[in-house]
Structure formats: structure tokens, C-alpha cells
Amino acid sequence: MKNSNSSSFSRRAVLRQAAATGAGIGAASFGGLAPLGLMSPAWAENHPPIGTYPAGSSGPAVTIGAAVPRTGTYAVQGEDELKGMQLAVEHINSGHELIKKISPKTTKGVLGKEVKIVVADSAANPNNAVQAQQRFISENKVILMTGSTSSAVAVALNKLAQREHVMYVTGISGSNDTTGKDCVRYGFRQDFYGQTAAAALGPVLLKAFGKDKKAAYMTPDYTYGHTVTKSMDDYLSKNGGWKMVTNQISKLGSTDYSSFLTNIANSGAEFLINVNWGQDAVLSIQQAKQFGILPKMKLVVPYQIPFLAPGVGDQTLLEGVYAATDFWWTLEDKYPLAKMFVEAFEKKYNAKPEWGANNGYMSFALWADAVENAGNFYPPDIIKSYEAGRKLQSTVGEVYFRGADHQLVRPVVIVRGKSPGEMKNKEDFWTVTEVVPGEGLMQKPDEFGCNLGDYT
Amino acid sequence: MITWANFIAQLFNGLALGALLALISAGLTIIYGTLGVLNLAHGAMFMLGGYAGFVVFQLTGSFVLAVAGGSLFLVLVGGIIELVIIRHFYGRPPEDQLLVTFGLGIVIVELVRFGFGGLTRIVPPPGWALGVTQLGFLIYPTYRLVELGIAAVSLTLLYIVLYRTRLGMIVRAGIEDSVMVGMLGINVYRVFMVVFGIGAMAAGFAGIVNTPVVSLTPDVGESILVRAFVVIVIGGVGSFPGAVLGGLIAGEIYSLTSMIDPAYSDAMLFVAMTIVLLVRPQGLLGTRGRE
Numbered sequence: 001m002k003n004s005n006s007s008s009f010s011r012r013a014v015l016r017q018a019a020a021t022g023a024g025i026g027a028a029s030f031g032g033l034a035p036l037g038l039m040s041p042a043w044a045e046n047h048p049p050i051g052t053y054p055a056g057s058s059g060p061a062v063t064i065g066a067a068v069p070r071t072g073t074y075a076v077q078g079e080d081e082l083k084g085m086q087l088a089v090e091h092i093n094s095g096h097e098l099i100k101k102i103s104p105k106t107t108k109g110v111l112g113k114e115v116k117i118v119v120a121d122s123a124a125n126p127n128n129a130v131q132a133q134q135r136f137i138s139e140n141k142v143i144l145m146t147g148s149t150s151s152a153v154a155v156a157l158n159k160l161a162q163r164e165h166v167m168y169v170t171g172i173s174g175s176n177d178t179t180g181k182d183c184v185r186y187g188f189r190q191d192f193y194g195q196t197a198a199a200a201l202g203p204v205l206l207k208a209f210g211k212d213k214k215a216a217y218m219t220p221d222y223t224y225g226h227t228v229t230k231s232m233d234d235y236l237s238k239n240g241g242w243k244m245v246t247n248q249i250s251k252l253g254s255t256d257y258s259s260f261l262t263n264i265a266n267s268g269a270e271f272l273i274n275v276n277w278g279q280d281a282v283l284s285i286q287q288a289k290q291f292g293i294l295p296k297m298k299l300v301v302p303y304q305i306p307f308l309a310p311g312v313g314d315q316t317l318l319e320g321v322y323a324a325t326d327f328w329w330t331l332e333d334k335y336p337l338a339k340m341f342v343e344a345f346e347k348k349y350n351a352k353p354e355w356g357a358n359n360g361y362m363s364f365a366l367w368a369d370a371v372e373n374a375g376n377f378y379p380p381d382i383i384k385s386y387e388a389g390r391k392l393q394s395t396v397g398e399v400y401f402r403g404a405d406h407q408l409v410r411p412v413v414i415v416r417g418k419s420p421g422e423m424k425n426k427e428d429f430w431t432v433t434e435v436v437p438g439e440g441l442m443q444k445p446d447e448f449g450c451n452l453g454d455y456t
Numbered sequence: 457m458i459t460w461a462n463f464i465a466q467l468f469n470g471l472a473l474g475a476l477l478a479l480i481s482a483g484l485t486i487i488y489g490t491l492g493v494l495n496l497a498h499g500a501m502f503m504l505g506g507y508a509g510f511v512v513f514q515l516t517g518s519f520v521l522a523v524a525g526g527s528l529f530l531v532l533v534g535g536i537i538e539l540v541i542i543r544h545f546y547g548r549p550p551e552d553q554l555l556v557t558f559g560l561g562i563v564i565v566e567l568v569r570f571g572f573g574g575l576t577r578i579v580p581p582p583g584w585a586l587g588v589t590q591l592g593f594l595i596y597p598t599y600r601l602v603e604l605g606i607a608a609v610s611l612t613l614l615y616i617v618l619y620r621t622r623l624g625m626i627v628r629a630g631i632e633d634s635v636m637v638g639m640l641g642i643n644v645y646r647v648f649m650v651v652f653g654i655g656a657m658a659a660g661f662a663g664i665v666n667t668p669v670v671s672l673t674p675d676v677g678e679s680i681l682v683r684a685f686v687v688i689v690i691g692g693v694g695s696f697p698g699a700v701l702g703g704l705i706a707g708e709i710y711s712l713t714s715m716i717d718p719a720y721s722d723a724m725l726f727v728a729m730t731i732v733l734l735v736r737p738q739g740l741l742g743t744r745g746r747e
Contacts, residue, residue: 071574072675121574221719249719255670258469258600259714259721265595266462279576283671290597292588313578 047378050456051165056141057377061114064089064364065136067147067157068171069124073253074149074278077306077356081149081171082119083349084357088364089117091344098340101393102362103369110371118142124149124252124278126156133157137164143377144169144367149278149356150252151175151224154189161186162453167379169363172356174277174303176227179407180448185455186379188386188406190363191355194228195443197302197324200412200436202235204322205300209271211240216269216297217247218260218276218284224303225249228275232302245269250276250284257284261291272297282311289317304415306354309429318417318429325413327358327395328430338395352427362394366401366408380455396435404445406452409438458715465594466711472600474707475607476662480680481687481699482614483658489631489694490651493542493553497561498659499681505530505660506667506676507568510577519582519668526664527657534656538649546648561677569674581668599668606665611700614658618696627651631694686729692742701740 047053056062066085069078091099092115095108109115118140120132129147136142145161145168148154154173161168162184170178170189174197179189192200215236219225229247236242246267248260261284264272272293276284281301285308288294294317301308304325309318329352332339341361345353353361369392371377374385387403399410415430423429484498495501509526513519541560545553581599589598618624626647630637638644663677670676683706688694691702709728713721732739 071569072673075574076576123574251722253675255676256473258472259466259711260718262465262469262711263462263715263718266459266465279671279673282576287597287669290588290599292595292597311576 047376047381051379052137052141052143053165053378056143057113059113061116062110062144062377063116063118063136063140063142064144064146065133065140065142066117066119066171067122067129067132067145067153068119069149070121072123072125073280074124076311077172077278077354078122078124078147078149080306080354081147081356081360083345084353084360085117085146085364087345087348087357088361089115090348091361092364092368096344098337098344099365099368101337101340102365103372103392105372106368110368111375111377122147122149122153124153126150126152129153130156130160133160134164137166142166143379146360146363147171148173150222151178151227152222152252154178154187155182155223158182158184158187165379165456167367167382169367171363172359173224174228175223176231176443176448177223179405180227180450182223183405183450183452185383185406185452188363188366188401188408190366190408190410191326191359192303192324192410192412193407194224194231194303195448196412196438196441197228198231198235199441200414200434201300201302201322201324202232202239204414204434205236206240208322209298211242213240213242213271214245214267214269215242215271215273215300216245216264216267218257218264218272218274219247219249220252220276220280221249222252224277225275228303229273232273232275242271250280252280254280255283257287258291260284261288261293264288264297265291265293269297271300273300273302275302277303277305279311281305281308285312285317286314289314295319304355306356309417315417315420315423315429319419321417322433323415323417323430325355325415325430326410327353327355328413328415328432329353329427330430330432331396331413331435334432334435335395335397337393341395358395366392366394383455399438402442402445404452405450407442407445409442411435411438412441461593462715463712465596466715467708468591468594468596469714470708470711471704472604472707473710474704475604475611476666476703477683477687477706478700478703479607479610479662480659481684481691481703482611482696483655483662484684485688485691485694485699486614486618486627486658486696487652487655488688489696490627490634491538491542491546491648493545493557494550495542495652495655496554496557496681497537497564498557498655498684499677500561500564501530501534501656501659501677502663502680503568503672503674503677504533504564505657505663506579506672507572507577508660509664509667510579510672513579519579522579523661523664527661530657530660531653533660534653535649537656538652542652543645543648561681565674565677572674574674577672579664579667579672603665603669607662610658610661614654615696617654623647623650683725686725689729689739690732692739695739695741695743698739698741705740 068082122129133145148171151173154170168187174193176194217229219229233244299321301323304323329342332342370385374381386401389400391400414434416433487495505526508529509522512525513522585599585602588595687702687706691698710721713724
């Protein structure tokens, strides 16, 4: 840590020097590859080069680099997320009315420039994601990075963003750390996370099932799993006297859950709180049924998994199951922007969007708004534009970014699994029971140790 | 959570996992024992078996046909790989053999990814093996019991082939001294091809049989390969009974560690391997100087 700090300090020192003398600017920009001639003279006087600025925004188009999992445990969710991003890019470039509702200053493109997106498969692996983004930075001069679907990736890309001074908006990331102890000045998160999930879902569980229950947890062994499990257990034990009788920690991408489930079957738990995600969640739930644990125990999903229901393939296992989520398509009945989004998505992809797609779309739309309001592509200006905390319309009502930790303050949606008989169509798996306003759910900005770091 | 009920249940889990590992490792070990080639594409064979079974299941809807068809396909694939690639590496240094099988494994995995995509494929267990079985105070998924039975039967069949048939005798003789077997007028190469096919089939068969439990992705063979190596090192490289014993030991270590803390289960497997290597470098049932 110390080393990287000191090296970024020296980079800053060089930049400052370069700005002050007005010389050597090209050499100090990323990789020394940005020729002076490409800089837009109007901004060059005020803004020294930083990261991929100004090389990345000097042409007629700007590029976003996305590293999403297209293979492995989180592939299904990654693909959905990517669809949302691609739809957003299309809407930004055409000046679609939905984008204009979220980012009122948008006309066509971002500050008149066409937006392009380049995509790599991260397989939800931090190394792959960082490598891909580093390539995008040097080859494509991307001005924005995105993608995660694993908080381990989000945290790694946060650090890359801060080091390279290239902005990053997370894909799906549920760890408290992403905007907590691993938060950075260059990173922003749209979606909900362990703390807000627990604070929204906890009261619902206590109301529905009462106090003093015994719960078994299944936790994937990385930052997302540990923080979500801790937030859930903290809430339920403090406010409802629930007891964690066992916590079964497994590696991301585990396939055989027999040992874990055997422990749970013998733990005396009444509830199975499954924090596993993606294919891990599907397999652990299917196998819990094979072991006779479900539906005997009551299943709880604190951090909803897109396509969980079709993956599990047995709706009786999800009937009455409570989950916290970011978005569910039936919110179209409640929010006009959600209706526009679901319709546009269905028209393009012939399927309902899941919450990952909504997250991808909203992240890009909010970014477009931040850039339009900054009036230029200089990253510190865009960051300050985000931090201004403008109230904006979204697919789940009014939202705003919290300047102190770069977390979007947004509602958490509580859903309950429908019985097979209640389903009105083949994608009607969940019913929205509550939309909990975001403000009351969040911790104090510094409670999880967030220290954003410098602008330059 | 160390209770009797949990202990017995985990012993059972260990047995089920161990039988599966034994089957995969048996394939790996007879190939090494006979051909002297450490097949790093063995995990890919496990995965390929699963996909072959998946394709047959899609076409026929029959689990039994999926297992049979997938196994047959793997015998063919194994035979062809031996004929086209492995055969040209017998006389070359072990590094070359490791590299070529490692590369082969990557190619197969990526071809499957190219053909089937990275998304998970599912083969459901046969209808008669759905549900749970009550074993006294222990509830156990029926299909896992079936899987245990299938693995036990297959291992027995493999044992009979290796120890009670002429082919097996030649194979075992080939393990000891392939030059002498050749001098006795036996076509060693044909035997090698058959052995590679059988070894690949053992992995592929395990791959199909395991698919209803864990479902398929192109990467499914990776972690299995590592465990299979641990198993044959514990049991004795090149020894068929060693693979079976090693598999069962590994399965039990894995499950019983999981009972205390699942995070350490993989680590404990390597601890066991290290102890075996220190105390008995040739493995529990291995013989010295086979290589």
C-alpha cells in the first residue's frame, strides 16, 4: 500500500510540474502516448492531461471499456448487465427520451460525441478484469470503465481507476467495501449493497416471521459474501434476536454443496439465508432441495440474483421467499421511467430486463448526466459534478449521489416469490411487496472506513 | 457442529465424493502406469464426457443412453488422441508430454466453450432417482446414492478388466516392462491406444454421472484434475488400487474437514499429500522405481 501511494504521489508531482511549466505534457500523460496535437486547445489551458484525458475525448467519439463476466459462475448475470449497457449507449447516441428524462441536458451523444463501448470477458476474475481494462486504457483510451458482477472485481477496478485516473462505475457489486473501506475518488456505484439490503429486508423478515429464530447462512468466500452476511446477521441479531447457528463459507464457483448442506441439515436452523450468487446460488438451492432442506427450511435471499427463478427451475422452492433487489420489471406499474425502460428493453431483446440490466443502464445514464453538467471530459470536473448531489429521476424514482462515499442514495426493492399458480406469465416470478426509501437504509459515509483519496 | 448425525452424514458425503474421485483418478493412473504419460488433459476428458452425455440426452431424452453414448464417445476420442498425438511423444522427455497434454486440455476446453458457450448446461437425474432416501436418521439425495453405486460397479468392472482378463495382464505387464511385452510379440501400441481410450472413458463416464449433481460448464474439469493428482500421489502413482484408496481417503478428508470448517477442506487435502510424500514418497500403495 505504501509503495503504491508513494508512486502515485510522484506521478502527481510530475503532473503538477508539467502543468506549471506547460512543458512535457505529452510525456506525462498516460503511457506517454498522447500527442500534444490531439489536445483540444480550449480545455488544455485549464486542465493538465490526466489518465486518458484529453487523448480519449479529442476525437469525434468517446469509448467506454466494459469487463463483464461472459463465462463462468456469473455469466448469465453479466450478459444481462451488458444488454442494459448497450441499450444505454444506443439511447445516449440517439438522444432517446428515456435518457433525457434521467439526464436532462443530453441531446445526442455525450457533449456531442458519440459513445462507443468495448467489451471483454472478465469471468468475474479480478485479474482478467484489470488486464482487460488496462488494455482498453492504453489501446482504446477509454474515458470510463465499468463492469464487475463480483465485488472482488469492483474493488480491483476501483483501485485501477484511482491509480490510472480513469473513471469507473461499478456493474453489479453488493459488497459494503466497494463504497466503504475500498471506496475511491474515481469510482461510483449505482446499486444497493449489503448494508442497505439488510436494513430494508430485515424489518420485513421480522414482521413476517417474528423474533428469536435460528438461521443458517451460506456465504461465498470474498468481500461481497462476508459483508452481506455480516450486515444481515448484525441486523437480525440486534433487532430480532435471531441466531446464526452456522455459516457455511464456500469458494466462488463451487459446484458440490453436499458437505455444506449436510452441516446445515444438522444445525437445527429454521431459515436458510443464502448469500451465494449467480450459478452458485442456483446450484446450492437445487442441491438443498435434493438434501431435503428446502422447502423444509425457509429460504431467504438477501441479495437478489438475476435469473434465479428460471435457473432453479422449480418455482415451489421460491414461493414465499423474500429477497432484496435493485429492480424488478413489475415496477413499471409504479414508475413511468421503469415502464419506458422495460418497454425499450423488451423491444430490443425480446425479454424482460433483470436488475443487472437496469443497473448497467442507469449507471451509464447517470454518468451522461454528470458529464453534461461538468461541461467537459476532465475527470476531476466530472467527479465534482457527480458529487454535487443533484436529485435525478430514475427507474425507481428520485435518486442522488452521496458525495462523501460516491454511493447512489436509492430505494431498495423487496420482492416475494410467487407460487406457480400466481404467475401471470413465464417471467412473472416475483411480486414487489415494498419499495424502501434509500436514505434511512444507509450507514454514515465514513462508518465502513471510506476515504476517497485525491482528484489528481 | 460435530454431532454423531453430522459425522455419519459427512462420512457418507466423503464416500460419495471419494468414489467419484477414485473413478477419475483410476483413469489417470492407468494411463500413467501403462504409457508413462501424465495426462494433463484428463480434466478436459471429464468435462467432455459431461458434454457428450448432454448432447445425447438432448437428442434422446434418456439418461442411460446419455451415459452409454458419452462413454463410447470418450473411448473414441481417447483412442484418436493417442493415435494422433500422444503416440509421438513416448520417446520424448516428460516436459514435452506434460506440455502437449496441457495444451490439448486447453484446446478441448476452449472448443467446447466455442461450441456450447460459457453458460451452464443441465442434465437432470433420471426420474426414478429423483427425491430423497431415508437412511435411518440420515436423509440422502437418491441420485447421489445411485451415483455411489454406479461408481462402485464401474470400479469393480475396471478391476476385473485389469486383473482378470488377458488385456489386463498385458497392461499390467506393460506397466512393469513394456520392452519385454513387445518382445513377446504383443502389439504394445495397440494396447496403449486401448488403455488411453479406457482411461479417457473413466474420466468421461465420471463426468456424465456427476453432471446431474453439479451441472456443466467448460471449466468443470479444472478443479477435478488437481484433486485427481492429489489422489494418485496419495495412493501411489500408477497403482489402480492406490487410486481407489487415495480417492476414498481424499473424499473423507474433504468432507470431514468441511464438518469443522469448509474453508480448510482443500488445504487439508494438500496437507495429507505432503505427509504421504514425506513418509512414503512412492504413495500408500505405490512401488518404488516404477518410473
